[in-house]
Every structure is written in C-alpha cells, then in structure tokens.
Amino acid sequence: MQFTIAALLVLVPAVLGHGLITSPPSRPVGPAIIANCGPKVEQDIRLDNTSHVEGLPELAAKDSAYKAAKCNLWLCKGLQFDDNKNNTQTWTAGQVVPIKIWLRIPHEGSANVSIVDTKSNKVVGSMLKVWAKGYAPGRKESDVPADQKEFSVTVPEGLEEKCASAGDCVLQWFWYGTGAKQTYESCVDFKVAKKPAYLAFRA
Numbered sequence: 617m618q619f620t621i622a623a624l625l626v627l628v629p630a631v632l633g634h635g636l637i638t639s640p641p642s643r644p645v646g647p648a649i650i651a652n653c654g655p656k657v658e659q660d661i662r663l664d665n666t667s668h669v670e671g672l673p674e675l676a677a678k679d680s681a682y683k684a685a686k687c688n689l690w691l692c693k694g695l696q697f698d699d700n701k702n703n704t705q706t707w708t709a710g711q712v713v714p715i716k717i718w719l720r721i722p723h724e725g726s727a728n729v730s731i732v733d734t735k736s737n738k739v740v741g742s743m744l745k746v747w748a749k750g751y752a753p754g755r756k757e758s759d760v761p762a763d764q765k766e767f768s769v770t771v772p773e774g775l776e777e778k779c780a781s782a783g784d785c786v787l788q789w790f791w792y793g794t795g796a797k798q799t800y801e802s803c804v805d806f807k808v809a810k811k812p813a814y815l816a817f818r819a
C-alpha cells in the first residue's frame with residue numbers, strides 16, 4: 617500500500633553510514649551528550665554513529681535541552697568526554713599510536729588527524745596526518761586504500777602541560793566528503809604523561 621511505504625520512508629532513518637575511529641575507543645553516546653546536546657542529537661548519533669555533522673545543528677535548534685557551548689557540535693560531533701572517560705588513553709611523547717577507522721561508506725575528499733585543545737577549541741601544533749585530497753574514494757569500504765583506514769600517528773613532544781589531564785585535549789579524525797558536502801568527526805580521549813627521567817635523557 618502506498619500509505620504504508622510512505623510512512624516507512626518517513627519513519628526509518630536513512631542509514632547512510634560513513635565512519636568513525638574504532639581503535640583506540642572513540643567517544644560514544646551516553647548521559648552527558650543527552651544533558652548537553654539534548655535527546656534529539658543523541659538519538660540521531662545513536663541510530664547511526666558514523667553519520668555526518670551537518671544535520672545536527674538543525675535538530676539541536678529544535679531541542680530546548682541543547683546547550684550550544686557545552687555541546688560544541690563541531691568538535692567531536694558534540695560527543696562528550698564524560699561519556700568516554702573510562703577509555704582515556706595515557707600516552708608519552710614520541711609514542712607511536714595505531715589508529716583504526718571504520719569507513720562504512722566512502723565519500724572522496726580530504727581528511728586529517730589532529731590534537732585539539734578542548735577549552736580553546738584550537739588545533740595544537742601541526743596536523744599529525746593530512747590527506748589534502750583523495751581520501752576515501754570509491755563506493756564501498758573495500759574500495760578505500762588500507763592505509764587510509766589503518767595508520768599510525770606519533771604523539772608530539774611538549775604536550776605534557778597542555779594535555780596533562782584527561783579531557784583537556786582530544787585526538788580528532790576529521791573528514792570532509794567533497795561531493796557529498798558532509799563532515800565526519802571522531803575523537804579519542806587521552807592524556808600525556810611525563811616520560812620517566814631515564815628515557816628523557818635519550819630524547
């Protein structure tokens with residue numbers, strides 16, 4: 617029946633996919649995003665946690681529970697530190713950290729990985745990884761070059777103060793699909809510990 621099909625199309629969210637960091641564990645939904653971004657944004661991400669940021673501001677605007685500054689939609693898609701606290705990574709300068717991306721549906725474009733100071737919302741230092749173009753080509757996950765889905769970054773020197781405490785900084789993967797005009801963001805929480813003194817000598 618026409619009516620049934622139309623109703624289904626309206627009710628079933630478009631499962632369009634896209635991507636997120638699967639390792640180390642990236643920020644998931646939880647009570648903190650409901651409190652700061654409101655239940656509409658939380659639901660949208662929960663139903664497809666790989667989807668893009670662009671639909672979220674509109675949902676948020678319709679939700680009286682949305683707190684723009686605390687939600688911070690364009691950093692980590694509004695996903696919150698408190699919902700990922702238990703997954704905080706402890707790194708030291710020079711450490712090589714393997715990253716895995718679940719690239720559910722490609723959209724060719726540019727991408728980068730950086731460390732963001734969560735208080736000022738600014739990228740700290742240089743990008744850890746940049747794909748100026750040609751990121752995530754093709755139509756399905758297997759079309760995407762393996763080194764765009766599994767790669768390593770090196771923890772920069774000099775973050776021991778700025779990123780001393782969990783929640784101060786995130787490692788953010790940022791991808792923009794040029795044709796689709798869609799942005800994807802996924803964040804890992806970490807802190808940087810001082811190197812033991814005997815190792816610092818060798819640096």
Ligand SMILES: *[C@@H]1O[C@H](CO)[C@@H](O)[C@H](O)[C@H]1NC(C)=O
Pocket residue numbers: 636641642643644645665666
């Ligand atoms: C994303 O969603 C998938 C499927 O529901 C789930 O297995 C995974 O744990 C989620 N990951 C994050 C970071 O939310």
Ligand SMILES: *[C@@H]1O[C@H](CO)[C@@H](O)[C@H](O)[C@H]1NC(C)=O
Pocket residue numbers: 699702
């Ligand atoms: C985080 O760890 C604390 C202490 O072990 C525990 O009580 C809490 O349930 C954990 N939170 C999540 C989201 O797993």
Ligand SMILES: *[C@@H]1O[C@H](CO)[C@@H](O)[C@H](O)[C@H]1NC(C)=O
Pocket residue numbers: 726727728743746790791792
């Ligand atoms: C990082 O990626 C975003 C999206 O493609 C782009 O807007 C930004 O200019 C990039 N920055 C660098 C330094 O590559």
Ligand SMILES: [Cu+2]
Pocket residue numbers: 632634721723796798
């Ligand atoms: Cu898309």
